[in-house]
Amino acid sequence: MTLPNQKDEPKSTVTKESMLVKSNLKGDWPNIFLLLLLYIMQGIPLGIVTVIPMLLQSKQNVTYKEQALFSIVVWPFSLKLLWAPLVDALYIQKIGRRKSWLIPVQFLMGICFFYMAIDINDLLPETGKPNILKLVFVFFTSTFMAATQDIVVDGWALTLLQKKNVGYASTCAAMGQVMGVMISAVSFILFTSEDFSNKYLRITHNVGGIVTVKSLFLIWGTLFMTITTLIAIFKNEKDNRLEDNHIKLNTFQNYKLLWDILNLPSVKILAIALLTMMIGFASTDSVLTLKLIDAGVPKDNIMIIQTGMYAIKIIIPMIAVKYTSGPKPMSIYLNVTPIRLLCNSLFVLLIYYTPELIRNNGVIDIPMYYYAILLIIQTIHDIQFNIMTVALGAFYYRISDTRFGGTYMTLLNTLSNLGTLWSKSAAIGLIDVLTFKECSFDSKNNCSTLNLQNMCKSKGGDCIVIVNGYYVESIVFTIFGIIWYFIFKNILKRLQSESPTHWQINTKVQEFENDKNAYTMDVKS
Numbered sequence: 001m002t003l004p005n006q007k008d009e010p011k012s013t014v015t016k017e018s019m020l021v022k023s024n025l026k027g028d029w030p031n032i033f034l035l036l037l038l039y040i041m042q043g044i045p046l047g048i049v050t051v052i053p054m055l056l057q058s059k060q061n062v063t064y065k066e067q068a069l070f071s072i073v074v075w076p077f078s079l080k081l082l083w084a085p086l087v088d089a090l091y092i093q094k095i096g097r098r099k100s101w102l103i104p105v106q107f108l109m110g111i112c113f114f115y116m117a118i119d120i121n122d123l124l125p126e127t128g129k130p131n132i133l134k135l136v137f138v139f140f141t142s143t144f145m146a147a148t149q150d151i152v153v154d155g156w157a158l159t160l161l162q163k164k165n166v167g168y169a170s171t172c173a174a175m176g177q178v179m180g181v182m183i184s185a186v187s188f189i190l191f192t193s194e195d196f197s198n199k200y201l202r203i204t205h206n207v208g209g210i211v212t213v214k215s216l217f218l219i220w221g222t223l224f225m226t227i228t229t230l231i232a233i234f235k236n237e238k239d240n241r242l243e244d245n246h247i248k249l250n251t252f253q254n255y256k257l258l259w260d261i262l263n264l265p266s267v268k269i270l271a272i273a274l275l276t277m278m279i280g281f282a283s284t285d286s287v288l289t290l291k292l293i294d295a296g297v298p299k300d301n302i303m304i305i306q307t308g309m310y311a312i313k314i315i316i317p318m319i320a321v322k323y324t325s326g327p328k329p330m331s332i333y334l335n336v337t338p339i340r341l342l343c344n345s346l347f348v349l350l351i352y353y354t355p356e357l358i359r360n361n362g363v364i365d366i367p368m369y370y371y372a373i374l375l376i377i378q379t380i381h382d383i384q385f386n387i388m389t390v391a392l393g394a395f396y397y398r399i400s401d402t403r404f405g406g407t408y409m410t411l412l413n414t415l416s417n418l419g420t421l422w423s424k425s426a427a428i429g430l431i432d433v434l435t436f437k438e439c440s441f442d443s444k445n446n447c448s449t450l451n452l453q454n455m456c457k458s459k460g461g462d463c464i465v466i467v468n469g470y471y472v473e474s475i476v477f478t479i480f481g482i483i484w485y486f487i488f489k490n491i492l493k494r495l496q497s498e499s500p501t502h503w504q505i506n507t508k509v510q511e512f513e514n515d516k517n518a519y520t521m522d523v524k525s
Contacts (some may be wrong), residue, residue, distance in 0.1 A: 043180020073139040076147040083412035085254030096237030110224030117217035154409035167325035170393030174317040182310040193516040274415040280481015282423035310342035316386040329394035388496040434469030
């Protein structure tokens with residue numbers, strides 16, 4: 001039975017035609033710069049997390065078990081869907097829906113940096129063993145805050161920019177995160193290095209780097225506090241109650257919203273595509289570096305090349321936005337997909353010929369032309385990867401229901417993250433399963449375990465690879481990627497052309513006489 005004063009939710013002002021309007025950044029440039037700044041800030045703690053394992057390993061006083069323990073600090077970005085509905089539902093209207101979370105979260109990130117600086121001798125001592133448990137707790141907390149900030153900024157981007165410009169939010173995210181990671185990672189490793197500082201940054205040699213780890217944490221803490229204060233004072237958030245399609249949901253309704261979004265026919269199809277779209281590239285993305293190291297290429301040299309790739313990761317989104325900010329970003333993604341699948345063969349050939357190219361009379365002597373080849377192939381890969389990432393993100397921003405932006409965006413990002421994580425894990429795990437070896441003097445010894453390998457070596461033998469699992473896996477995964485492409489090509493093109501109503505939750509709202517902005521939601525499938 002219909003309750004008094006109950007009415008159907010006003011129709012969204014976003015139409016299919018509005019999605020096709022050509023983007024124009026006039027009036028949106030300040031918001032673009034704000035988004036870029038927020039994503040840079042998000043990338044700073046992530047960059048530190050990526051280089052801490054290298055720093056720990058270089059000290060040679062931590063075990064792989066402890067390294068594995070530290071790896072859990074990145075989990076919040078894969079689990080943020082669990083608290084995204086809270087971020088969308090709970091806020092102080094006077095402060096703003098997004099600023100209610102952004103301000104305290106970024107202040108807490110600044111406090112984390114100050115604490116790291118104060119307790120640096122226990123967290124990362126110059127000599128002696130670091131306190132791994134405390135290190136995990138502190139960086140898990142900072143990553144949790146960064147993941148929460150990501151939910152907030154993704155949701156804010158949907159309303160911060162004009163609807164015709166939301167495709168640029170993906171570019172801001174891609175560029176900003178990479179810039180933040182680069183700033184923190186490079187400064188953390190290189191600027192604190194005595195050898196690097198004396199060789200490239202100083203006129204006369206001195207002890208230590210040009211900055212200490214403690215001073216870096218203090219600098220970042222100060223920046224976070226200062227920038228957040230300025231945003232709190234000078235950036236006004238649009239009152240979402242003024243929107244015709246505004247709905248106020250409680251926490252339970254927001255969690256129910258997740259399930260209802262997943263039950264949308266278009267989202268169901270998209271979810272299947274997102275969970276499987278990275279299988280075709282998983283072998284190249286997850287195993288290449290490991291195989292190069294196995295072949296004898298020094299990991300330090302690989303890192304130098306990968307550091308140089310940051311420039312590509314920053315420049316490509318700036319170029320790609322011209323195409324991905326339009327009404328059909330998934331067309332760009334689909335155009336690059338077969339090219340990237342074809343390029344899998346380049347990496348297979350590189351791995352196959354690497355042992356021959358880097359050895360001279362059995363001794364590793366890597367010529368410069370090999371690094372040139374590696375740089376070219378890595379550049380091709382990163383260009384394709386970043387174009388596809390920006391295109392996919394632009395698609396998310398276009399289809400997300402702005403009423404539930406943080407939850408919607410987080411759901412889509414979580415689906416694609418899960419698709420990437422499980423396919424990469426499968427690629428790494430299947431290498432040993434698909435690889436077949438035997439001892440050079442004992443064909444019954446398949447060298448499948450460390451004990452069998454040691455037994456073979458102790459008797460003067462070598463474990464010879466009969467079937468290399470990497471090549472088998474690369475072929476199988478590439479074939480799967482080709483099949484995926486032909487299955488989902490037309491489906492994804494159709495989905496990107498759908499009206500916004502295909503991506504919106506049908507709702508009924510109840511308006512109370514004593515509060516015209518208080519609503520309840522009855523979600524219909």
